[in-house]
Amino acid sequence: MAATALSLSVMPAQAISPRSEVGVTSTAIKLGITLPMKGSASFGYNQLPGAMKAYFDYVNANGGVNGRKISLVVKDDGYLPKQAIINTQDLIAKDKVMAVIGALGTANNKAVASAVNLGRRGIPSLFINTGFSGFNDRKAYPTSSTLLPSYIMEAKMMSKYVKETYPGKKTCMLYQDDDFGDDALVGFDKTHGDLDFAVKVAYPSLSQGVAGVPDSWITKFKAGGCEVQIVFGVASATLYTVLAAVKAQYAPKWILGSVGADIGSINPATVPYIIGSTSMSFMPSVVDPKDAYVTQFKEINTKYNVGAKFNSWALIGMNTAFIAVQALKAAGKNPTRKSLLAAIDASGSTFPNAALVPLNYSKTSNVGLNGYWFGTFNKTGDLVPNDTFTYTVYTTDSGTGPVEKSSYTRPAMPAKGLPN
Amino acid sequence: MRTTSFKSRAFALVSTTALLATLVVASPANAAATGPTCDGKTPIQTCTGTTSDGAAYKMVIPATFNGTVTIWSHGFGGNTTIPGYFAVDSTAQIAPNGPGENGGSPVAIKHLTDKGVALIGSGFSTQGWNLDEAIKANVELVGIFKAKFTTTKKVVAWGYSMGGGITQAFAEQHPELLSSAAVINPVDAWGSQSKYFIDLLWLMKTWFDPTIKLTGYAPGAGGDMQMLQDIGKYTAVLTALKAGVATGAWPTTSSKSALALQAGGIPSRSALLMIGRLAGISAQSSSFDGLVGPPGAAATAWPLAYAPALATLENISGVLGFALLGARDMEAKMGGIWNDNQATDYSKQLSDEDRSVHNAGLSGNSAITAMLSTLNPLNPDAPRIKGDAAAMAKNASTHYQNTGKIKVPTVMMIGQHDPVEPAGIVQRISDLYEADFAAAKKTARKAGKDVPARNLQVLWSVTPKTWSKFDAAGSPISIAGTPGTGHTNFTMAQYKLVIDTAISAADNGYLPWNGAHLSKVNKAKGLEIDRSTAYPWMKYYNK
Numbered sequence: 036m037a038a039t040a041l042s043l044s045v046m047p048a049q050a051i052s053p054r055s056e057v058g059v060t061s062t063a064i065k066l067g068i069t070l071p072m073k074g075s076a077s078f079g080y081n082q083l084p085g086a087m088k089a090y091f092d093y094v095n096a097n098g099g100v101n102g103r104k105i106s107l108v109v110k111d112d113g114y115l116p117k118q119a120i121i122n123t124q125d126l127i128a129k130d131k132v133m134a135v136i137g138a139l140g141t142a143n144n145k146a147v148a149s150a151v152n153l154g155r156r157g158i159p160s161l162f163i164n165t166g167f168s169g170f171n172d173r174k175a176y177p178t179s180s181t182l183l184p185s186y187i188m189e190a191k192m193m194s195k196y197v198k199e200t201y202p203g204k205k206t207c208m209l210y211q212d213d214d215f216g217d218d219a220l221v222g223f224d225k226t227h228g229d230l231d232f233a234v235k236v237a238y239p240s241l242s243q244g245v246a247g248v249p250d251s252w253i254t255k256f257k258a259g260g261c262e263v264q265i266v267f268g269v270a271s272a273t274l275y276t277v278l279a280a281v282k283a284q285y286a287p288k289w290i291l292g293s294v295g296a297d298i299g300s301i302n303p304a305t306v307p308y309i310i311g312s313t314s315m316s317f318m319p320s321v322v323d324p325k326d327a328y329v330t331q332f333k334e335i336n337t338k339y340n341v342g343a344k345f346n347s348w349a350l351i352g353m354n355t356a357f358i359a360v361q362a363l364k365a366a367g368k369n370p371t372r373k374s375l376l377a378a379i380d381a382s383g384s385t386f387p388n389a390a391l392v393p394l395n396y397s398k399t400s401n402v403g404l405n406g407y408w409f410g411t412f413n414k415t416g417d418l419v420p421n422d423t424f425t426y427t428v429y430t431t432d433s434g435t436g437p438v439e440k441s442s443y444t445r446p447a448m449p450a451k452g453l454p455n
Numbered sequence: 456m457r458t459t460s461f462k463s464r465a466f467a468l469v470s471t472t473a474l475l476a477t478l479v480v481a482s483p484a485n486a487a488a489t490g491p492t493c494d495g496k497t498p499i500q501t502c503t504g505t506t507s508d509g510a511a512y513k514m515v516i517p518a519t520f521n522g523t524v525t526i527w528s529h530g531f532g533g534n535t536t537i538p539g540y541f542a543v544d545s546t547a548q549i550a551p552n553g554p555g556e557n558g559g560s561p562v563a564i565k566h567l568t569d570k571g572v573a574l575i576g577s578g579f580s581t582q583g584w585n586l587d588e589a590i591k592a593n594v595e596l597v598g599i600f601k602a603k604f605t606t607t608k609k610v611v612a613w614g615y616s617m618g619g620g621i622t623q624a625f626a627e628q629h630p631e632l633l634s635s636a637a638v639i640n641p642v643d644a645w646g647s648q649s650k651y652f653i654d655l656l657w658l659m660k661t662w663f664d665p666t667i668k669l670t671g672y673a674p675g676a677g678g679d680m681q682m683l684q685d686i687g688k689y690t691a692v693l694t695a696l697k698a699g700v701a702t703g704a705w706p707t708t709s710s711k712s713a714l715a716l717q718a719g720g721i722p723s724r725s726a727l728l729m730i731g732r733l734a735g736i737s738a739q740s741s742s743f744d745g746l747v748g749p750p751g752a753a754a755t756a757w758p759l760a761y762a763p764a765l766a767t768l769e770n771i772s773g774v775l776g777f778a779l780l781g782a783r784d785m786e787a788k789m790g791g792i793w794n795d796n797q798a799t800d801y802s803k804q805l806s807d808e809d810r811s812v813h814n815a816g817l818s819g820n821s822a823i824t825a826m827l828s829t830l831n832p833l834n835p836d837a838p839r840i841k842g843d844a845a846a847m848a849k850n851a852s853t854h855y856q857n858t859g860k861i862k863v864p865t866v867m868m869i870g871q872h873d874p875v876e877p878a879g880i881v882q883r884i885s886d887l888y889e890a891d892f893a894a895a896k897k898t899a900r901k902a903g904k905d906v907p908a909r910n911l912q913v914l915w916s917v918t919p920k921t922w923s924k925f926d927a928a929g930s931p932i933s934i935a936g937t938p939g940t941g942h943t944n945f946t947m948a949q950y951k952l953v954i955d956t957a958i959s960a961a962d963n964g965y966l967p968w969n970g971a972h973l974s975k976v977n978k979a980k981g982l983e984i985d986r987s988t989a990y991p992w993m994k995y996y997n998k
Binding site: 074075076113114115116117118121124128141142145146149150151152156211212213214216217237238239240241242244 | 739745746752754755756758759760807808810811812814815818819820821822920987989
């Protein structure tokens with residue numbers, strides 16, 4: 036017994052410390068993201084990593100997470116699923132990241148989860164930037180979580196809004212003819228939002244960039260006598276639709292889905308065309324002068340993301356990093372992939388963050404946020420709820436539950452924007 | 456030479472009527488075993504003979520024979536001779552061929568004899584799908600060799616393509632004869648492999664040219680001529696589809712249902728891609744990576760919407776000859792239509808991942824629904840194949856179906872985007888093995904025993920990161936031989952690595968996994984050992 040005790044006492048510390056996790060050392064935590072950074076699909080999204088890094092740099096400058104500095108490896112997938120697969124494989128095998136965070140796109144993340152076998156390998160892909168409801172399938176995506184409210188939720192809320200705001204008006208919709216649009220169709224159907232359309236046009240992804248195609252959509256909408264026009268598409272589809280509408284002198288009441296509404300960031304020349312248009316957001320307005328999160332994140336952006344405009348993308352990116360830091364802290368002093376996932380399941384729903392609706396992570400839910408407020412685009416192309424920045428927030432689920440006013444009280448921003 | 460040259464022969468368009476009188480159908484020889492007759496030369500002795508079913512064999516034995524012998528199983532060969540186009544090739548092969556070689560690469564042979572390893576192999580008594588005949592020949596050949604060379608200690612089986620499937624089946628059925636195996640881009644079990652072939656052929660015929668016969672060929676030479684006419688029609692369809700990628704136009708020979716899809720605005724490239732996704736062929740090929748596009752506006756649209764269709768086209772071109780010749784040969788052997796797709800629900804063969812990843816290439820969900828609806832069994836414009844009961848029964852009872860069980864230490868090698876033997880064939884074997892291995896480890900640990908050795912090593916032949924090229928005008932450039940694509944597209948260095956790995960396993964009783972071996976894998980270039988792959992299994996298993 037004495038000999039054993041002696042031998043243990045002289046063993047080096049690392050020999051008896053817990054097995055270290057991939058991407059985690061005593062001084063650092065490495066995370067990764069794949070998303071479009073260049074090309075036509077990158078607009079707006081390519082600002083996410085800069086904002087995320089800025090927040091991580093801010094945390095690192097203030098002691099890191101339990102003494103560990105966080106780094107983010109960014110890879111450009113051009114919005115191509117096959118490239119996203121390669122990037123994710125590289126992030127895991129070559130860069131050796133602990134987790135993927137904030138990856139973008141439904142198709143990309145479905146492809147990655149399947150081809151890279153994230154679930155079976157226990158590799159977290161957290162806070163995916165998509166509202167595709169299918170990711171809530173815990174069996175198919177045991178290590179994935181989404182950040183955005185589901186597109187079903189968005190469509191349900193939009194239905195309520197249209198019926199209350201424009202009763203009796205002819206409503207029409209343009210939607211993307213894939214998983215994204217399919218979710219929207221569910222949200223609008225009889226058992227969910229129950230909104231009827233005079234004209235519905237489905238566009239295959241990428242067709243929006245083909246000359247003449249957006250004009251053909253507008254022709255259909257005009258012929259249908261549409262008075263309220265929903266666009267449930269990506270930003271480039273919204274952009275080309277609005278431009279085609281201007282050309283055809285088609286001027287309905289625009290309701291732009293949250294995914295593709297921010298075309299002013301892509302092309303400032305379009306701002307005049309969307310002034311007064313309606314859209315939705317789960318985050319506070321980026322020009323809200325009294326929002327503590329916006330104020331804090333804006334300061335961090337100015338200092339650590341030098342030269343980058345603070346817009347809705349920057350706000351989402353910074354908020355994602357803010358949530359990630361809390362998840363890492365909750366994962367324990369020596370975080371592992373397993374403890375990180377467990378921490379999100381156990382306490383993810385309580386993480387303070389800028390969103391005006393709560394996170395919904397649990398042992399049975401991969402879903403992040405669950406609601407929106409409605410607003411209009413102002414003269415600078417920013418979405419605002421009203422002149423006083425008073426938000427009426429709605430919440431619902433991806434099922435047939437009602438759309439209700441949210442009673443959620445957002446936790447206060449931790450001191451200096453640093454989670455406890 | 457078989458596998459590597461067949462494609463070019465299959466696609467030589469033929470003047471069919473002129474050939475009718477010259478067809479010669481091969482039939483198995485029926486003679487007693489002969490040999491081995493050895494030349495007694497040194498330092499390399501060569502012996503030849505025939506097995507009891509008439510399969511010609513060859514043995515090459517170095518004077519320094521160390522007791523290890525390899526037995527090679529060759530790839531698929533046509534079973535009908537058409538002078539000038541196809542020749543039944545029953546010559547014995549003892550090693551993989553390099554470009555323009557037959558019987559086995561001298562480089563590969565020397566590599567082994569220099570180590571004191573002997574090589575044997577036969578030409579098999581029949582060609583086409585010959586798995587059962589081949590195993591019989593291999594068993595007999597091993598016996599003949601051991602009787603002649605009594606110092607034999609280890610037998611290592613290897614083979615590619617059809618021969619890969621034969622090698623796997625050989626190891627499954629006769630592990631007692633083998634010390635290890637090297638299985639190179641193997642065919643799958645006949646049920647799976649034939650479904651892959653028939654799905655591709657039937658879908659192409661149904662949409663693009665319903666006058667293609669595909670099944671119910673006349674017996675004998677007349678049927679062979681009908682098959683050749685079909686090859687011509689398939690080739691014409693592929694040519695039209697290539698032209699239609701840019702315009703969206705469907706072949707003029709398309710069915711009414713297909714032309715209705717065209718009228719609805721669905722481009723032919725989407726239908727082509729759909730066929731590939733339903734059958735399970737890769738959407739990446741030697742020329743088209745689906746990752747990069749020409750600079751400018753098409754940078755994203757090209758890899759998403761166009762390249763997958765063109766890759767499918769290129770890959771179908773690579774498999775069509777094998778598929779049609781194999782299907783025709785089996786019909787002759789079974790005495791009728793041996794397959795039946797009346798109950799196949801093709802809509803279930805489009806995976807959720809494909810529906811999502813290739814959504815743009817497939818022109819969106821509405822187009823997907825429209826295309827799948829035309830394949831409904833009730834659509835009279837898409838008649839299903841109705842099998843002949845007797846031939847189907849014979850087909851079901853005749854062939855050994857590979858199980859994928861690993862019974863001897865086995866190294867496998869396959870390309871990520873092999874159009875003839877999709878990577879999913881090996882993926883399934885690997886997945887099944889990993890499950891068995893995990894259970895065996897658990898059992899061993901529970902019993903306090905040593906954890907068993909891992910008996911399967913898969914070497915994936917992988918592509919470069921990106922490989923598509925474009926000219927100054929933004930048009931794609933055709934690329935041949937991209938690593939990880941094409942059928943049996945391996946280097947001699949890779950073949951050497953594979954057989955050395957199998958011999959090492961035979962010598963030691965376990966596969967090498969150490970750093971020295973991994974260095975050799977790296978040195979062979981283009982190969983990866985990756986147990987995290989997740990290539991989709993063949994559609995046959997999606998039942």
